[in-house]
Amino acid sequence: MSRLQVVSGKGGTGKTTVAAALALALATEGKRTLLVEVEGRQGIAQVFETESLPYEERKIAVAPGGGEVYALAIDPELALLDYLQMFYKLGGAGRALKKLGAIDFATTIAPGLRDVLLTGKACEAVRRKDKRGRYAYDYVVMDAPPTGRITRFLNVNDEVAGLAKIGPIHNQAQAVMRVLKSPETAVHLVTLLEEMPVQETADGIAELRAARLPVGRTIVNMVRPAILDETDLELARAAPRAAVAKSLSAAGLGGARRGGVAERLVEPLLNQASEYAERYALEREQRAVLQGLDLPLHELPLLAEGMDLAGLYELAKELRQQGIS
Structure with a gap:
């Protein structure tokens, strides 16, 4: 399994739920997983039924076998302060810029800067090691933007590296892309057995492949049980x-x-x-389309009792049984 698991999908397909279930599945057997949120929706907190996440890595769940799931809601402004401190040692000057509103201005106006900071922070967590040289996390799972903009989001550092020919920004962008375009990363797309999500998934896979980004698996969410054959x-x-x-x-x-x-x-x-x-025929057609994309295909059931924390653990178990571990 790749160490950075990026989860995208059309809005309404339940990509945040799938990302959370994946993080739990990967954390079993004593592993440590970091679940990263980049859209500022606090979706992870809602799924795990906990309070809003601060800009810090916080343990939010224990997986079967003693594994741990940590979560991080990345704040672009604070990530930029980290960046300025890391490369330019601004310290108090960086905090002053924040008070003046310069940080907010930069992350709002500068083309692509926000996505650079978000992807950079996630890749830093992937590369980070402790004093004994071991990775801080076995896996990092990113609840990423929707399918329609996932390729541009992940590929933004390529553009930045081309614009900044030398210096720390160029080096940082290249370091991020080395992670994102390597076997360390896998981009999974979540869909439903419906025409529009499946078409968007097919288009997203084509775009990712054209950008030479590593596509992982297709995960069909909320699959209703077959009543009649x-x-x-x-x-x-x-x-x-x-x-x-x-x-x-x-x-x-x-x-x-x-x-x-x-x-x-x-x-x-x-x-x-x-x-x-009619629905059975439609779902069969859409499943055939997904099977033709030449990717591992997984299906998660529609939970009759609705989505809650117990259901999240049930989906994680389902993913492990299907070989995602």
């Missing part, structure tokens, strides 16, 4: 109304006579079967 669907389509009413009557749902309870249930049941057949 092909044989049952054919039977439902071909079943005469009278036979269905008779079967309902035999099951104790009232007489099959005209206007009876069984008779009144026939139409809604057949309509529901028809709707299910």
Whole structure:
């Protein structure tokens, strides 16, 4: 497994939930995982049912087997102060710039600077080692921007390295891209078995490959259980109304006579079967499209009880059972 796991996906596909489940799955068996948020939505805090995350690495969960999940919500302004201190030793001068509003101005106005800081902070966590030379984290999982802008977000340091030909900015940008374009990184895309998310996933994979960024896996989220197979669907389509009413009557749902309870249930049941057949066919088509993308494909179930902390651990277990560990 690559040490930097980037998780993207179209809005509404549950990419933050999948990123959190992935962090838990990778932290099992005593591993340490850092889950990084870059969009300022505090989505990680919501998923783990904890208070808003500060700009510091904080333990938020314990995984099966004693592993630990830490989380970090990256603040671009504070990340820029770290950057200025690291390369220019500004110290108190950097804090003064923040008070004057210069830091906020820079991260808002300067093209690409915000993304440079966000990716740089995540890659620093990937490279960081302790005094004994061991990596501080076994894995870093990034809850990244949506599919539509993930390639530009990850590739921004390439542009910066081209603009700044020498100096610490050039060196930092190159160091970040060495991580992002190496086997240390894998970019996973989260989707649903629906036409628009699947198309956006296919387009995103093509863009990532064109930019020579390492694509990892496709993860289908919120997959509904199969109720009827092909044989049952054919039977439902071909079943005469009278036979269905008779079967309902035999099951104790009232007489099959005209206007009876069984008779009144026939139409809604057949309509529901028809709707299910349409959805089943659509999902089968979209699954075939995803399988044609030549990437490992994983599916996570739609949780009947809704998404909570227990459900998050259930999804993490599902990912491990499917070989993501």
